[in-house]
Amino acid sequence: MAQQPPLNPGDEAEPGVPGSGEDLCPDCNGSGKQDGAECKTCGGTGKVIQGIGGG
Numbered sequence: 001m002a003q004q005p006p007l008n009p010g011d012e013a014e015p016g017v018p019g020s021g022e023d024l025c026p027d028c029n030g031s032g033k034q035d036g037a038e039c040k041t042c043g044g045t046g047k048v049i050q051g052i053g054g055g
């Protein structure tokens with residue numbers, strides 16, 4: 001079984017789940033950093049997984 005990476009705080013759904021998709025992190029606008037430090041919302045990836053169509 002493949003190990004899934006832990007979800008970042010900004011993720012709303014697990015990667016690969018139908019109806020979800022990547023989006024730019026709203027807190028760092030995709031830069032992956034906040035105030036020179038790693039953005040905790042996206043874990044420094046600059047992206048979060050969001051549910052689509054749920055609002």
Ligand SMILES: [Zn+2]
Pocket residue numbers: 025026027028029030031032033039040041042043044045046047
């Ligand atoms: Zn971020």
